Amino acid sequence: MTDATIPAGASPQAKDSLLVPDARTRKRNASEARFRAYGLGAIVIAVIMLLILLFTIITDGIGAFRQTYLTIPVTLDAQQLDPSGNRDPEDLKKILTLTYGNMLNGAVEGVIAESGIQVADLTEKDVNDLISKEAAAQLRNRVLANPELIGQTVESRVLVNGRVDGYYKGRVSMASAALDGNTSPQQLQLADALKDAGLLATRWNWAFLSNPDASDQRPEAAGVGIAILGSLYMMLVVLFLAVPIGVAASIYLEEFATKNRLTDIIEVNISNLAAVPSIVFGILGLAVFINFSGLPQSAPIVGGLVLTLMTLPTIIIATRASLKAVPPSIRDAALGVGASKMQSVFHHVLPLALPGILTGTIIGLAQALGETAPLLLIGMVAFVKNFPSAPPEGLFDPASALPVQVYNWTQRADPAFIERASGAIIVLLVFLLCMNLLAIYLRRKFERRW
Amino acid sequence: MPVSWTMLIVLALAVAGFFVTRGRAVALADGDTRRLHSRPGYYGWNAALLAAVPALFVTAIWRFFWPGTSPTLISVVALALALGGIAFALSRTSPAFRARNAVESIVKALLILCSSIAILTTAGIVLSMLFETGNFFSQYSWTEFFFGTTWSPRFGGGSQLGMLPLLWGTLYISLIALVVSVPIGLFAAIYMSEYASPRLRSFAKPMIEVLAGIPTIVYGLFALITVGPMLRDYFAQPLGLGSSGSSVMTAGLVMGIMLIPFVSSLSDDIINAVPQSLRDGALGLGSTHSETIRKVVLPAALPGIVGAILLAASRAIGETMIVVMGAGAAARIGVNPFEAMTTITVKIVSQLTGDTDFAAPETLVAFALGLTLFVITLGLNIVALYVVRKYREQYE
Amino acid sequence: MNDMRILERSVDQTDAKISAKDVQVYYGDKQAIKDVNVDILDKTVTAFIGPSGCGKSTFLRCINRMNDTIDVARIEGSIKLDGEDVYDKRVDPVQLRARVGMVFQKPNPFPKSIYDNVSYGPRIHGLARNKAELDEIVEKSLRGAALWNEVKDRLQEPGTGLSGGQQQRLCIARAVATQPEVLLMDEPCSALDPIATGQVEELIDQLRSEFSVVIVTHSMQQAARVSQKTAFFHLGYLVEYGDTDDIFTNPRDPRTESYISGRIG
Amino acid sequence: MNDMRILERSVDQTDAKISAKDVQVYYGDKQAIKDVNVDILDKTVTAFIGPSGCGKSTFLRCINRMNDTIDVARIEGSIKLDGEDVYDKRVDPVQLRARVGMVFQKPNPFPKSIYDNVSYGPRIHGLARNKAELDEIVEKSLRGAALWNEVKDRLQEPGTGLSGGQQQRLCIARAVATQPEVLLMDEPCSALDPIATGQVEELIDQLRSEFSVVIVTHSMQQAARVSQKTAFFHLGYLVEYGDTDDIFTNPRDPRTESYISGRIG
Amino acid sequence: REQIQVAGSSTVLPYATIVAEAFGENTDFPTPVVESGGSSAGLKKFCEGVGENTIDIANASRAIREGEVEACAAAGVTDIMEVRIGYDGIVFASDINGNDFVFTAADWFNALAAEVVQDGKVVANPYTKWNEIRAELPDQEILAFVPGTKHGTREVFEEKVIAAGCEETGAAEVFAAEKADEDAAEAACMALRTDGKSVDIDGDYTETLARIQSSPNGIGVFGLSFYENNTDKLKVATIGGVTPSTETISSGEYPVSRPLFFYVKKQHIGTIPGLKEYVEFFVSDAMAGAGGPLAEYGLVADPELAATQQAVADEATMAK
Numbered sequence A: 001m002t003d004a005t006i007p008a009g010a011s012p013q014a015k016d017s018l019l020v021p022d023a024r025t026r027k028r029n030a031s032e033a034r035f036r037a038y039g040l041g042a043i044v045i046a047v048i049m050l051l052i053l054l055f056t057i058i059t060d061g062i063g064a065f066r067q068t069y070l071t072i073p074v075t076l077d078a079q080q081l082d083p084s085g086n087r088d089p090e091d092l093k094k095i096l097t098l099t100y101g102n103m104l105n106g107a108v109e110g111v112i113a114e115s116g117i118q119v120a121d122l123t124e125k126d127v128n129d130l131i132s133k134e135a136a137a138q139l140r141n142r143v144l145a146n147p148e149l150i151g152q153t154v155e156s157r158v159l160v161n162g163r164v165d166g167y168y169k170g171r172v173s174m175a176s177a178a179l180d181g182n183t184s185p186q187q188l189q190l191a192d193a194l195k196d197a198g199l200l201a202t203r204w205n206w207a208f209l210s211n212p213d214a215s216d217q218r219p220e221a222a223g224v225g226i227a228i229l230g231s232l233y234m235m236l237v238v239l240f241l242a243v244p245i246g247v248a249a250s251i252y253l254e255e256f257a258t259k260n261r262l263t264d265i266i267e268v269n270i271s272n273l274a275a276v277p278s279i280v281f282g283i284l285g286l287a288v289f290i291n292f293s294g295l296p297q298s299a300p301i302v303g304g305l306v307l308t309l310m311t312l313p314t315i316i317i318a319t320r321a322s323l324k325a326v327p328p329s330i331r332d333a334a335l336g337v338g339a340s341k342m343q344s345v346f347h348h349v350l351p352l353a354l355p356g357i358l359t360g361t362i363i364g365l366a367q368a369l370g371e372t373a374p375l376l377l378i379g380m381v382a383f384v385k386n387f388p389s390a391p392p393e394g395l396f397d398p399a400s401a402l403p404v405q406v407y408n409w410t411q412r413a414d415p416a417f418i419e420r421a422s423g424a425i426i427v428l429l430v431f432l433l434c435m436n437l438l439a440i441y442l443r444r445k446f447e448r449r450w
Numbered sequence B: 001m002p003v004s005w006t007m008l009i010v011l012a013l014a015v016a017g018f019f020v021t022r023g024r025a026v027a028l029a030d031g032d033t034r035r036l037h038s039r040p041g042y043y044g045w046n047a048a049l050l051a052a053v054p055a056l057f058v059t060a061i062w063r064f065f066w067p068g069t070s071p072t073l074i075s076v077v078a079l080a081l082a083l084g085g086i087a088f089a090l091s092r093t094s095p096a097f098r099a100r101n102a103v104e105s106i107v108k109a110l111l112i113l114c115s116s117i118a119i120l121t122t123a124g125i126v127l128s129m130l131f132e133t134g135n136f137f138s139q140y141s142w143t144e145f146f147f148g149t150t151w152s153p154r155f156g157g158g159s160q161l162g163m164l165p166l167l168w169g170t171l172y173i174s175l176i177a178l179v180v181s182v183p184i185g186l187f188a189a190i191y192m193s194e195y196a197s198p199r200l201r202s203f204a205k206p207m208i209e210v211l212a213g214i215p216t217i218v219y220g221l222f223a224l225i226t227v228g229p230m231l232r233d234y235f236a237q238p239l240g241l242g243s244s245g246s247s248v249m250t251a252g253l254v255m256g257i258m259l260i261p262f263v264s265s266l267s268d269d270i271i272n273a274v275p276q277s278l279r280d281g282a283l284g285l286g287s288t289h290s291e292t293i294r295k296v297v298l299p300a301a302l303p304g305i306v307g308a309i310l311l312a313a314s315r316a317i318g319e320t321m322i323v324v325m326g327a328g329a330a331a332r333i334g335v336n337p338f339e340a341m342t343t344i345t346v347k348i349v350s351q352l353t354g355d356t357d358f359a360a361p362e363t364l365v366a367f368a369l370g371l372t373l374f375v376i377t378l379g380l381n382i383v384a385l386y387v388v389r390k391y392r393e394q395y396e
Numbered sequence C, D: 001m002n003d004m005r006i007l008e009r010s011v012d013q014t015d016a017k018i019s020a021k022d023v024q025v026y027y028g029d030k031q032a033i034k035d036v037n038v039d040i041l042d043k044t045v046t047a048f049i050g051p052s053g054c055g056k057s058t059f060l061r062c063i064n065r066m067n068d069t070i071d072v073a074r075i076e077g078s079i080k081l082d083g084e085d086v087y088d089k090r091v092d093p094v095q096l097r098a099r100v101g102m103v104f105q106k107p108n109p110f111p112k113s114i115y116d117n118v119s120y121g122p123r124i125h126g127l128a129r130n131k132a133e134l135d136e137i138v139e140k141s142l143r144g145a146a147l148w149n150e151v152k153d154r155l156q157e158p159g160t161g162l163s164g165g166q167q168q169r170l171c172i173a174r175a176v177a178t179q180p181e182v183l184l185m186d187e188p189c190s191a192l193d194p195i196a197t198g199q200v201e202e203l204i205d206q207l208r209s210e211f212s213v214v215i216v217t218h219s220m221q222q223a224a225r226v227s228q229k230t231a232f233f234h235l236g237y238l239v240e241y242g243d244t245d246d247i248f249t250n251p252r253d254p255r256t257e258s259y260i261s262g263r264i265g
Numbered sequence E: 001r002e003q004i005q006v007a008g009s010s011t012v013l014p015y016a017t018i019v020a021e022a023f024g025e026n027t028d029f030p031t032p033v034v035e036s037g038g039s040s041a042g043l044k045k046f047c048e049g050v051g052e053n054t055i056d057i058a059n060a061s062r063a064i065r066e067g068e069v070e071a072c073a074a075a076g077v078t079d080i081m082e083v084r085i086g087y088d089g090i091v092f093a094s095d096i097n098g099n100d101f102v103f104t105a106a107d108w109f110n111a112l113a114a115e116v117v118q119d120g121k122v123v124a125n126p127y128t129k130w131n132e133i134r135a136e137l138p139d140q141e142i143l144a145f146v147p148g149t150k151h152g153t154r155e156v157f158e159e160k161v162i163a164a165g166c167e168e169t170g171a172a173e174v175f176a177a178e179k180a181d182e183d184a185a186e187a188a189c190m191a192l193r194t195d196g197k198s199v200d201i202d203g204d205y206t207e208t209l210a211r212i213q214s215s216p217n218g219i220g221v222f223g224l225s226f227y228e229n230n231t232d233k234l235k236v237a238t239i240g241g242v243t244p245s246t247e248t249i250s251s252g253e254y255p256v257s258r259p260l261f262f263y264v265k266k267q268h269i270g271t272i273p274g275l276k277e278y279v280e281f282f283v284s285d286a287m288a289g290a291g292g293p294l295a296e297y298g299l300v301a302d303p304e305l306a307a308t309q310q311a312v313a314d315e316a317t318m319a320k
């Protein structure tokens, strides 16, 4: 080959100034800049998408954390509530919510009359429907818990119905109310009047976080209390099973197993399990945990087990990949000073692989946290009103879960539930964020290049 | 639930066993731990493991396979096993006892046990679907199922349940999802691990991971309300490709977004684990940073990246909500990405949760679909395994 | 403080600490070691010399079974430590490696602090009863490896942030800290300046009074300075083995001679 | 094949190919290089000597800005290549590194085939127009690094499966194949046997006719054999710089003298 | 187990939760757990066997099938009480700001069938706008969101609307003459077009609503209760001149509706506390009656509720 074969200027060695890049370098730098821009672009796209999604969730859901209440005096008429007059709890229980509801309606009418509110064409239905159906139940519980109240007039803060609440959150307008069979402009005017009288206010709503679900007619009373507990219980099960099992399986496969057909089968199996639709894990859970081994329906323990099986492949794949990435010289070094294989893995390799393990865990848990489909078949997509007890027994009590609550609420007819669903998603994301913060901390601690 | 309490008691016993045995080992060595074969902790661990592992294992197996047995009996046996384990460990404790080796073999057995869970799960899945699949094929011709090109279940019987349109939809939608998520995810990973400042990285990575945790129903609604109409109004209709609000493209795009963290986070870890000396080597030869990444770092990280992509593909195949809301429910074979299609997974879910007769082929087909999908992905995974094997580059 | 044990251990020494018989090593199809027979004596420094790629490291790694970690590596023949075959099924390679320590050719400190690097071995083997003893072992080992003065103020900094030669000395200190009976050193001084080299050679000389040391080196001078026995490898064969003085002054094999005189590589 | 170009290139050489002024390097708070001023001449071999940890590698890595990759490293002062400050904002480190090649202290072959390792540089810089030219460059470079005979039959095997010394020669071949103007070699012969060392020294001597070579070495003999200029570093200071002959026969600084005579380390 | 467990149809779910909530509030029993998951899955679980870890009640938006009863019996679930709680009206509704529609079943057949009869010949459905079918209908693209094949509603829709339309238009006779056999003719009557004018919805009514909001041309199929909760967004269409409401449906004027059921495992009465009380509470006039909360929510009360109450009180099981 002769020098003629080398095109002039093509060589980086041509004695050009360092300060002026030559053509080829310019080209390469341009491609470098492009490459970098792609990378940044990718992150920006991902983050923008995240922000869009978060924005919609938060704008839709923040309303769930506020609720409109009416504060009125209610006279607990002893005649109606305790006809026998002996305050016997058994007798008190015989008085149903219907009676309390009427009592509340009377109280509202009383307030209207008292403060002289005038609304044209106001019907009785408008007045009676102003208060949530939940209010009667709450009042009844209050009386049953404290029978002394009977005969007194108590200040009660009661929930107003979902449409009126929606009116103060911008979901309902006078125009839409005119078309709406469940409310009317008159009702909204009444609410406005009550608000002007200082009786009605929209305030921060802790009950959303602590209440159980409510039926379709009471969106204003629905909360995620049980769902939070259920999700928490399930995540505990997943955390305590999936992470150790997943990491253990990866360690065995990556560090100890001789590479033979059996380990190949296991390996293929695991990546295949990752592709199994989540509902199939539900089928498995139903067949194995409930029908075969008799665990209860709707219980977080079963949900946790199913989600564990579902997350395992994710954790294993991530963990194996990061174990693989630890340079062999580290293992050699440990073995060379007389550490056993086990020690070299647990003392040196695992800490170095920890960031990857964390990633797998976070992604796996995130997925498990947001999954509904497998829970459909094991009975956790359910309406549950009673709180489960504390673990470990609580793991066997019926409970719901956050994604289930979201799924249920998005299916409900009353549009007020959409806001609740987004509120539940916010709670779910907060859950996720807490896990992520922990991961950030741990990653900071363990990440290094060598 | 006494069983769960039994487990807690067993664990407590194990902790006690640890300290007792450890103490005994130290005592036997007259306080000079160097005379012991293994570190004193190993003697303790030996006892703890011997106490906990058999007891918990027996409890779990017993409870699992013979759910009817009286919990008291199980508890008694478990506690006896735990105490026996401690006693055995204590009796074996002597300075010459190879405690480390004993502990390591127990741990190794546990590791093996854990990896076999994957096999058990697979077996469980196959078994729990096999019976119903058999029922299905006894009511419906397998040739029509596998080769039929029409999917139209009916309540009154006479359904056509060809899976090809569903398979086509599955592949098509997954492909688009991967076309979106792999480049974005990979570039994001590269940027985070190679270019970004540690601060940006420690902030961007968890941010992107949140994408994986947003419930799919949110993505579904996003597809349905925002992306679908947008694609329809700005692409499909102007291009004359149809006027469907839901399409393969919509579902693929939105699913792609959801899958970004699967590719990016995992790849980022793997890329970050490539030793700096390799980068130095390439930079020292005058490569640009991007050349270094493309030609040295990525090839070295390839097996892990392929794993990440496979994981993303797996999720794409298994996703339901986004497809239901984004791609519609129409089973059809076509190449126009702006048409509605659906996937196997969606149909599994809908047939299982529908109102059809639970013993009729319209419901049972869900099991056959599940099993078929299982076999298909198994095949794909085997191919992937061989490809990765072939191109693997081991550093150092 | 550990003198007692060391004495105990060395009581029943035979002359041949390690004896290799008909050792063959293959990397896949390629044979890297061919028919090697050698006896390595106790309380002796043995130097392995030979051109690059001739199999020195490979043979060294056979002795403490570090080759087990390479998938494609396969070994035939027998290697005995104190009369026991190290490849016997019953042998625990971990115990073997605790007794036969190793310094690798490429420095490979753990991505941990300097202190943790050195104290790792003593910790897992329980060589120290308390922190003070551990500190002492660490200091002694680092002094032995001629690194103490340079790092005494930064024991908590990562071992990977050291210069090349410092890393190599750190690895020597790490190996010495475990107090093995046999120490295999693969080119321990290749990155060291003459003074540090001198100090390490001094360490080797000290170690010799209690252990057996095998050292791979490319420097004839070094081999001549530190070793009593020398083995010359060439293309996988052990060409010649004998007293260092003999080998350097009076090589029997023509290949040895030409290598020593700088004619083959 | 590149002779013409090499001639062209060296036409307008100035005497000082690289000149460093008041260079300070910090790793975090720790200063590793202090006030270094030095002119490195074209067509000359310059040896950097000094005790381990004195900053030789650090200074070397400053010249082609490899220290950019270490987060904690910070540099002050100026280093000029052909009169242009390499730390100027406008300078593209990529172009710089193409002109100033480097062989690292720890061999770091890419996890690719031997062929791909060597052809990597020529490929990214477009030094060959076709496969045949590339083959030729690869062969020539491997021959130069005295590795050709050992690997010619296994060019497609991974570079990571080579012995330590072979890997080091592979890295030398890889650096030479890019045809830099300045070649920085950090202890290139530390893992090589005397013969291979001799061959590499010969290569360095050849290279000198066209480029400038900087070599870090711990072997005074090697420094004396290959270099025309020698710089002695100590505790981060450049203590003495001058003709190799002068330094070794007639050191001006007492520290140099004691290092050469083997008294400080 | 303390609480009653209920599973099944998502159409019955809202009613079941309303009752369960009230039941929990007004009695000492814990609130029953009500799962959704489809009639099929619910009945399947119901038929899994008898015992603590099986459910007590299955909600269904259709009657249990013969085969299912057999499967139940085979697993030991022999005594099943069938309780009809009322009717679910099925309505057609479109965007509130859109055109008014006055449909007949024939319109729907012509709009959505895969093949229609034009001039006595069977042709692939050529209609793209409603007014092409009947001039009185608005000039609007045909786009219908119909329940997917998983939904029980689909069955009702096909039988009571499409098949009825097929008869009405006379297409049924033409198909009967042209097609090979009776089954094929029937199938042709009910086959919906696949060119995108008829969109299957596998999700729920909220999805249908969202689709109408993003494609205001569309007409969706909804349950009456869903429509009644969203009257501010949806405009309901009449069929044969009858506007759907609980009254018109219960009187039978409005043709498209279906009965809703739940099935009780009689063997669990006595072992599961409150089971019988819950069932009685459910069918009581205060709950399922015409003025009760269920009717208020959109359930069409069963005119024969009294008979049902009696059957429940007697614990009458299904005839085998």
Ligand SMILES: Nc1ncnc2c1ncn2[C@@H]1O[C@H](COP(=O)(O)OP(=O)(O)OP(=O)(O)O)[C@@H](O)[C@H]1O
Binding pocket: C160, C161, C162, C163, C164, C165, C166, C191, C193, D027, D032, D051, D052, D053, D054, D055, D056, D057, D058, D059, D070, D072, D105
């Ligand atoms: N990445 C780093 N972070 C912190 N300190 C470092 C780093 N690299 C080197 N040092 C320190 O800087 C000083 C000079 O290191 P350098 O690698 O330049 O030495 P050297 O002269 O090349 O020594 P050797 O001959 O042992 O390779 C040493 O004290 C070393 O510990």
Ligand SMILES: Nc1ncnc2c1ncn2[C@@H]1O[C@H](COP(=O)(O)OP(=O)(O)OP(=O)(O)O)[C@@H](O)[C@H]1O
Binding pocket: C027, C030, C032, C051, C052, C053, C054, C055, C056, C057, C058, C059, C070, C072, C105, D160, D161, D162, D163, D164, D165, D166, D191
């Ligand atoms: N992991 C491996 N896979 C395949 N071949 C290998 C491997 N390690 C070493 N070899 C080959 O085995 C032969 C002997 O290698 P070894 O590392 O023992 O040489 P060495 O004598 O230590 O050389 P050096 O002085 O260069 O370190 C060489 O040809 C080398 O290429």
Ligand SMILES: [Mg+2]
Binding pocket: C056, C057, C058, C105, C186, D163, D164, D165
């Ligand atoms: Mg070697």
Ligand SMILES: [Mg+2]
Binding pocket: C163, C164, C165, D056, D057, D058, D105, D186
């Ligand atoms: Mg150095």
